[in-house]
Amino acid sequence: MSRLTGVFAKLKAQRKKALIPYVVAGDPSPSGTVELLHQLVAAGADVLEVGVPFSDPMSEGLVIQLGHERALANGMTLRGVLDIITDFRRDNTHTPVVMMGYANPIERFGYDSFAEASSVAGVDGLITVDLPPEEVGRLDHALIQVGIDNIFLISPTTENERIETIVARARGFIYYVAVKGVTGSGQIDVNEVAQRVGVIRGMTDLPVAVGFGIKDADSASHVAQVADAVVVGSALIDEMVRKSRADASLEEIQIHEAAVQLLKRIRSGVDSSPS
Amino acid sequence: MTVEVTPELFASVPDANGRFGQFGGKFVAETLMTALTELQALYASLKSDASFIAEFDRDLAHYVGRPSPLYEASRLSDQIGGARIFLKREDLNHTGAHKVNNTIGQALLAKYMGKRRVIAETGAGQHGVATATVAARLGLECHVFMGEEDIRRQSLNVYRMKLLGADVVPVTSGSRTLKDAMNEAMRDWVTNVDSTFYIIGTVAGPHPYPMLVRDFQSVIGREARTQSLSQTGKLPDALVACVGGGSNAIGLFHPFLQDLGVEMYGVEAGGKGLSTGQHAAPLSVGSPGVLHGNRTYLMQDDDGQILETHSVSAGLDYPGVGPEHAWLKDIGRVRYVTADDRETLEAFHRLTRIEGIMPALETAHALAYAEKLASEMSPNQHIIVNLSGRGDKDILTVAALEGIEV
């Protein structure tokens, strides 16, 4: 059983929902990311989503865009992200890691070499925002060879027929994008999310994660009532940016603490939701 | 590549998935897939719809002022020597560039889809102006995304857009030029996909954009073909056009692709020189990758990060290029070359002084190369250069480069 499947099965048995924080590898610094990932696990993360910085992150709102810019300015590369995950795996072999990024760095790396290197590093899943089902075929094939799950996105505009073809190819979990828009934007409409997640559940037994637009314990608690997992990104990064702006003399680990505290609050929001 | 180049080959692209060989496609976020499928279906039905075609042609004739003349630049030819040089005068179009051919077409599509809000990205501001113009005419809400750097160097066009009632949104991310404006337009589109039609300004973006922009711009080449036959009795020996995203070039080239005796040259921005890295010449020195919805040649580093570009002309300052050009390069049908900033400025001045036609700086790249090419050809041959736009928008840039205060 894959790490992702194992974690979702265990949580289901405990009647708990998964919490998935997203951070950008190399932000605030490349040397701090491994520690940040361990801190997020300690704060209650069940799965980690690690952003691969890209020069043109078309689906990101401003907060994550700037995270990508900082990471690139810090010299982060796709190889560097894999090194970070390799490092993380030295002390943690149980928390699934999903990489999230854009097609071009992977194209450049080469699909087969990338799949191989990711597998060696201990990656469990991959989300490539600009590789919809129509374009992901060759990469998906390479990922299947090494046992990595390509995570498919479904959005509010995805029609039912299309959902059916997507879930047929999906592994690991389904990622439902809760708002039309970029990361960090918009107000989530819980009723609409519930309805759409219901449709997806009617077509697959895979766990459904919901992301985009979850900002705090309250929105997380609402989403946890209808989904199997809650993804939080912009809000965590925003907390760290605010903290480092407020006091430039802080050590990086203290900046991380801002994300950790928010994640703990969100964890209790998720756990308090009646399921 | 081992593709056999036959006349029929060119009618076969793109395929149903928007592929030109290995290039093109639909590399976008899931949220946009349904909108692209709808657009594809609508365009497939309208493409051969008599009333749609009639409306497009009517607008091109009475609003844009087509056909644009094919003008023989004899004084220029005399000075350069060699082949006769003809200019396809897209600068005489309403709004001063070829861009309006496409915005007329896409605005019609928006009208058929019932979308009342349009967005666009712009570099030089010509596409922004052409979009703001059709939006004013149809009473559509219009937002134009433009990099901060381009807002500075194309201030005249920024003011034109505002006069036309468009909202010009400054883009401050990344390199603050055309690629970042396109990122921001995509972000807006993802957010407002139900109400909004994205009018892409060149033959880039996800399928079906490269195809439909090509089709709308192909009026340039169709006219030029007829005009060449009637004015010289034969097809041209060579075509030359500048390549930013590649819309004016494909517009001129496409109707001639199956005429295998017609040579074609796409001129990229050589900037400060290819060896300096400060240029915008992905076809000349880039490599294949994925950006803005399609697979094409890109300027990128070893990690697949997109590089910043440089060109004296904002409209060519783009690290990618339309996927059909990537394919035409690989099959060897079109040759892609460069003209640097210095050659471009010289060509700008030469045409202005000798022919009384002030070209856009983008266009001047094509002229710079055409002059070299003509000088190596014989007087019984002729070249058509796409005079894609007029240079009024660039006079402040030219003055600044030459240290002149206007």
Ligand SMILES: Cc1ncc(COP(=O)(O)O)c(C=O)c1O
């Ligand atoms: C006059 C003119 N020519 C050429 C271009 C480059 O675009 P494309 O390569 O799509 O024709 C521009 C773009 O702004 C332009 O304004």
